[in-house]
Amino acid sequence: MPVFWILIAILALSAFGYIFGRRRALSSADGNIKNLHSLPFYYGSFAAGASFFAGIIVLAVWLIAQPFIIENTIKGTLQSEIEGAGVSSTLLLSDVRRIADGLDDAVAAGAVSQDEARDLAGSPEELRATLGSYGVALGQDVEPAILNAAQEYRAISATSRFWMTLASIGAALFALGYALKLTNKDFRARNRVESATKLLLIFSASIAIFTTIGIVFSMLFETRNFFSQYPFMKFFFGTNWSPNFRGDSDLGILPLLWGTLYISFIALLFAVPVGLFAAIYMSEYASAKTRSIAKPLIEVLAGIPTIVYGLFALVTVGPMLRDYLAQPLGLGESSASVMTAGLVMGVMLIPFVSSLSDDIINAVPQTMRDASLGLGATQSETIRQVVVPAALPGIVGAVLLAASRAIGETMIVVMGAGAAARLSLNPFEAMTTVTVKIVSQLTGDTDFASPETLVAFALGLSLFTITLGLNVIALYIVRKYREQYE
Incomplete structure (x- = not known):
């Protein structure tokens, strides 16, 4: 049946x-x-x-x-x-x-x-x-x-x-x-039903924990198999990425890690100021009617599929940057570049930064604003010297969470930055990230016993460690330095 x-x-x-x-x-x-x-x-x-x-x-x-x-x-x-x-x-x-x-x-x-x-x-x-x-x-x-x-x-x-x-x-x-x-x-049916309900709630609350443990162990076992076939030091300190399923592969993570951090840095460089200024405007300057319209419109960006952002990078942003910046300056001839993926990813991250920062700024008590204004400070001085410093720990946490989101992005990078693994400072050159290479190494009819395939699990574990560390740091900053107001 x-x-x-x-x-x-x-x-x-x-x-x-x-x-x-x-x-x-x-x-x-x-x-x-x-x-x-x-x-x-x-x-x-x-x-x-x-x-x-x-x-x-x-x-x-x-x-x-x-x-x-x-x-x-x-x-x-x-x-x-x-x-x-x-x-x-x-x-x-x-x-x-x-x-x-x-x-x-x-x-x-x-x-x-x-x-x-x-x-x-x-x-x-x-x-x-x-x-x-x-x-x-x-x-x-x-x-x-x-x-x-x-x-x-x-x-x-x-x-x-x-x-x-x-x-x-x-x-x-x-x-x-x-x-x-x-x-x-x-x-005593009620006692039995309530006990079963409690167990169900405990199980539901533990799913996230069990899932994380399962993810870690599933990657650990395959990563162990990878390092039994490929040198540990060569993987973490190698500067060349050229997998070859017929042997003689170079599987250094540094070019992939550099591309990941470079693209994420450009994305945050664009998203953090725009998102933070949008949050300050909505919480401090905008009227209730304007806020009710602007905030949902900004948050719509978070609901757009990443493949749509990738198409936007491929069709619009990439050619525009190539024709108006890269070629005139002699920095590149390709529409796929770090700058393309970084800018489009930054647009995607704007609602993450703005929404979290807006909620954090609104949590600052109104009495602090009133006290500052009562002492003769202007509204802009109050925002700079009172509101933003009070909300800064939460804003830093929001930025770190957005960074974790940027590091794990795949589709925008595939369509906007290309697939070239290289170490370069030129933002108009094609590069790639860890997530893109994880997909490419597991795509197709590959032998899961070869190091060229098992390297995907080592890359995944490395990326998981980086994003987990950023999330832990973000939560630590928010909890330790968050001001408690009455």
Whole structure:
């Protein structure tokens, strides 16, 4: 049974559990709500929740464990093929999954029966042609061993889906029966429901923590594999980036790190003054009506997809900078440059700086402004000498958060700055960033065991460390130096 219908079945059991839980509780109290320990709603919620969560937990665990079990089984089948061909097991498993999915699609479309798909055989050329007629496109001939593994993959998957259906619905039924057995007028349903709700809230609050831990460990393991094949010092202090999947690669991070910081610096150089001045105007000078119009319009910039900014950089900003600045000054001939990506990224960062700074400036008590004005200071002097210094720690935190956003940007850099890894001070030359190279190293049919692919995880971990450090510094500054006013 497909996962969708399993979910429908579990939801239906939960609905029945809610109805029968209420009825059983009221029946045990002879229909008098006053004789119940808890409201009928809690009895129904307890039965429904027990059924729902039991089924969902079993289903989730099964879906997580199933791919690993099936792939390990198929790897055993393909062990001789992997050793004989000298091909990565990842690539072979990818072919196996593609063929199995293609056969499933052909069966679902009625192009072939289950028996025909199971008994499919022939030479590699015949298999490739036959699978092509079923809509399974392959770039190479299909070896019989791969086809046998794909058929075994389909068989194991079908068996696993069958037992997954029984286990999930069975767990939901068992939990429903157990909950209804406990349900009577003296059962403390409210306490159980509130405890379960508390656990759910704790789990929800922990998702961010678990996700961060998972991200770190997933990168750490692959980074360890990378440094077992490539020198640690050469990666962090190398000044040349030229990956070559045939060997003899130079994978120094310094050109990528320089491009990342250079583009981010130009972006902040543009975004911080514009965003800060916009925040000062909206909080100190603009009328309520003007503020109600200007603030949402500025924040619209934050909702524009980064690919749209990239197109803007590619079509408009890049050619304009090339024609009116780079070429007349003899600094470059390309529309893709650090300046292009930096300016467009700066436009994207304006709402981040302005909105946070505006909220921070508005948090400065009005009594401080009134005291300054009462002492004879002008409005501009009050802003310069009282408001901005009081809000400065929060403004610094907003700038650091914007810097973290700039360092992690990809699409604007791809379309605005190019993909050349170089160390240069010329802002009108094409450069690239860490994020762009992470994408390029993982794009295509690559061997995940090679250092040229594993370097993406080392780059990702380095970038994660930099952005995490900036976020920690920003939070530290905001919390430690924020003035508390009464």
